[in-house]
Each structure stands twice: as C-alpha cells, then as structure tokens.
Amino acid sequence: MSKSDRAPAWPIYRRLLGFATPYRNLLLLALGGMLIEAAAGSAFMKLMEPVVDETFISKNSELSLILPLAIVGLFVIRGIAGYITDVCMGKSARSIARDLRVRVLGKYLRLPGLRFDSEPVPSMLMRLGSDSDQVANAAVDAAKVMLQQSLQIIGALVVMLWTSWQVTIAILVMAPPLAVLMDKVAKRYRRFSHRVQESGGRLMQAADQTLNNQQEVKIYGAQDAELARYGALADENLRLSMKVESTRSISSAVVQLMGAVGLALLLFFAGREAAAGRLSAGGFVTLMMAMMAMIPALKQLTNVQNMLQKGIASAERLFGVLDADEERDGGARELTRARGELEFRAIGARYPGQGEPALTDIRFVAKPGTVTAIVGRSGSGKSTLIKLIPRFYEPASGEILLDGHPLTDYRLADLRRQIALVGQQVMLFDGSVAANVAYGELADSPGEGLRHALDAAYASEFVDKLSEGSGTGIGAKGGRLSGGQRQRLVIARAILKDAPILILDEATASLDTESERLVQDALNRLMSDRTTLVIAHRLSTIEHADQVLVLDQGRLVEQGTHAELLAQGGLYAHLHRMQFREPGSADAPG
C-alpha cells in the first residue's frame, strides 16, 4: 500500500498536533528549555574566541580563572535546560500515546462486527501498541529534535556571522546541494520503513496464529510448515529492514561528507581572511567549532525526517480507525424492558465479498416466552441469523421487529440490554468469578443477585470449593476451570442479566454425562420465561422447543414442532437421523 507515500503529510501532522494541545504548557516549558540550551551552546562557541586569543596568543592571566569558570557555568545551565526539555517533551509524548490508544480501543468497540472480519486482532494490537508510540514520537520527539537542532544551527550560524560574515556566506553556498541530497535519501527511507512495518504486522499475525493453535500444530505435526511460513515472512522482514538500515547509514555518511567538504572550504576561505587581517586564530577556532556543531545537528535533522515519516504512516492508520464508520445507532424509541416478541420479515443477509447470500427471505415469529430451535447443516446460516438480533451485523434486506417495532428504532444499548447471549465459545475474562458473572453493566448488581445466579446455574457447588469463593481468579480465558464449569459461569452471567431475549449457541462438544446434565439443567432454568433462540445440537432441546426452524443454504426450508417435522419426512427428518444425539446416548441408535 503506497497510499501514505502520496497522501499529503501536513494535514495529518496538523491533526496530530491537535492531540498535543492539552499539553501545550509542558511543551512551552520545553521550548523555553531548548532556547536556553541553544543560547548556552552558542555562547560556549563564541567563548572560544577569547579563550584562544587571550590565553594562548596574548597570554592574559587575568582571564585565566574567569574563562574556565564561565565554561563550567555554561554547561551547568545547558544541562539543567536540557533536562527540563527532555522531561517535558517525554511526558507530552507518552501522554499523547496514552490518549490515542485509549481513544482507538474505545473506537474499536464501537465499530460494526464486519470490521472484525476484515481486520485481524493482532493488527488491531499493533495500532494500540507500536503505532501509538510511533505517532507520539512523530508528534513530539521529532518536533523536539527538529526545534532543538534547528535552534542549535541558528545559534551556530549567528556565532559564525558575528565572527566573520565573509567566511560564513562563502560556506553557506554549500547548503542547497546538501538539502537536495538529504531529501532524496529521506524519500527512499520512507518507502522502505513503511514496508518494514507492514511486514512486521504480517510476521506478528503468523506467530499469533501458530502460538494460539499450538495444540493443533503439535498434534498435526505442522511445526515445520509453520516454521517455514514464519521463516519466509521473517526473511522478507530482514531484507526490508536491511534496506532501511543501509539507507539510514548512507544518509549519515552523505551528511558527514558534506561536513568535511564544508570544513575544507572553511579552511580555504578563513586562510584568505586571516591573511587580510580580518580573522584571528580564536575567531577561526570559533568558526570551526560552530561548523562542527552543525554537522551532528544536520544529521539529526535528516533522521527526524524519517521519524516523522514513520509517525505519519502510523498516524494515518490510527486516523483510519478513528474515522471509520461506527455501528449505526439512530433509534430513539424508549425501551426499558421488552416483552420479547421477535419477528423476522423477509430477511436477507450477505457478507461482503461472498457470492451467495448467507440468508435469503427468512420469515418467522418468536412469541414471548417460547423456545425457537434453529437447526441446519454447517454453513446454512444459523449463526448469521442470530447475530442479526443484537445488530452485530445488519441485514441486507427485510426487517427484524422487536415488540412490533424495527430493531433500528431502538437505541443500540437499549436493544442489547434486552439480550443475553451464551455462545458456543465460552467468553471469560482474566478476573474473579464474581467479576466475570457480574460483568459490564451488571457490575453494580447486589451480592444476593450474584449468589442466586450462581445457584441457579449450578455453579455454587464448585465456586464454593474455590480457595476464595467467588473472589477467586479464574485465569486468562477461565483457564483454571473445567469446560463444564466455564459454561455454567457463562450461564450464571446470563441469568444475572435476566434479559427478556436469550440467544444460545449450543456447544457442539459434549461434556461428560454428569457435567452435561448440570449444564443442561442450568440452561433449562435460564430459558424459562424468555424468548429463546437456540442453535440446537441436542435432541432434548429440539424436542422441547415450541418451534423448530430448519435452515438450508440460507433459506428457511421447514418450520414446525419436532413431531410435525419428523412426520413431514423432509430435511429435518434426514438431519435427525444423521445428526442429533442425546448426551449419554451417543452410542444408541438414533
């Protein structure tokens, strides 16, 4: 993606500076520090003139104490000013990075579900991590180096002009070709550093996949293949990094060569001025020191260009996130607690880039307090259907009504408050049992509510045995609990939420009979008195459902009760023979 090479950098940078405004006092303080630093540095250079002329040439002993003291004094001032600059700048930069990452994470949580299909989580992590840091560097550190070094160059120039304007002007002829060369080098650097970052992202993504799936990798003996894939990406990264490295090195070599040529010119012109009696030995030393001070300053300035470019590329990506369209949330209808009647009217859905629609013309009504079981082959659209209800995705056509009004009429947060969701994958966070059950808006719910939810979900029996009861940490993703225990915690969370609509995606992997029965009982309790939509894999769920929807290739092909559908002898009867099993009776002919 060479987009950022073409995009004008200035508007992005200006927007970035906007993030610095809250820290303007710190930045002003830093600027003051820089001015003092540069002034002290220049004064030191100018001091070299009397040092040489008085101490060595005139052998003036009166100044022999004052001059050394003045040198120490100047460096004390310079050191203090530099410290103030560094601290203020550092604080601003880190604060900007912090502000950005918090804003970007907030934004990610407001983006529609589709975004998460197109942008992998590791790349989101990059935005929050290195991109945020780099942006802060660009906004502040680069500005710091730029100002600091420019001030030093200006200081040095003033000293030079003051000492001998004739020599200085002769040397200034060097400046334009130097600038052209620096610009060329910087452009090349910018191109490669951008590609290095993208390659770094791919590298991380590959590692993330491999590590997260380590069990599969081991079981299927895919280590070599995974390593080869990762190795190839790492080679690419290495190749690009080396290009960046060599460009960086060439750039400083070029700048230094320019410096040497400048020095040669200085010697040439200074010699003529000295012969004409217009330049003392001390004056020459001052000129030389000023020029020597300019070389590293110029070199740093060329690096700043690179730093800025990297930061601007990162900023573009961050702003891309901040500017992305959020989930649509245009409804205004009041909703405290829905009755829970859901109606699908001619719903069609299609994922971007998919040829076939995921759902076509789905129509059904789920009455309050009833259970609707959804069955169908893998890929038939079951998950897609239920994801439309909390508006994780928007249907392409048709309308979904809740209590007779389109979902889009309600505020998104209100709508989602009506829904409890128990997915196939158990979503738990690193924290205590209590924090996981009383999650999000439930966090303020009273202690007895939590107790009751744990009881109802048959979770108390194991929670009470944990070392600190419901205060016990469960590890990342609930790693310290068994599968059945994790499921019961998630059910407890849904019970605590007590929402009128319940969406269930039954786990396909069955637990042992004992656990399975506990989970099933907990689920039955959860389902009572709610409008339940359940993607069903268990026969018992389907048998007890008020209606069964049979999906095939995104279409609703059959609808009725278990008994009715069996009697029809269609797809459901077929699936029933092939697929549904009763826990504990997996071996029984079914």
Ligand SMILES: Nc1ncnc2c1ncn2[C@@H]1O[C@H](COP(=O)(O)OP(=O)(O)OP(=O)(O)O)[C@@H](O)[C@H]1O
């Ligand atoms: N995020 C996505 N992006 C693109 N296509 C998708 C996405 N999710 C699902 N699909 C496609 O939509 C169709 C329906 O998928 P869906 O996940 O709804 O099936 P399902 O019935 O839940 O299957 P399973 O029983 O395997 O979970 C499939 O063809 C699938 O390839």
Ligand SMILES: [Mg+2]
């Ligand atoms: Mg599914």
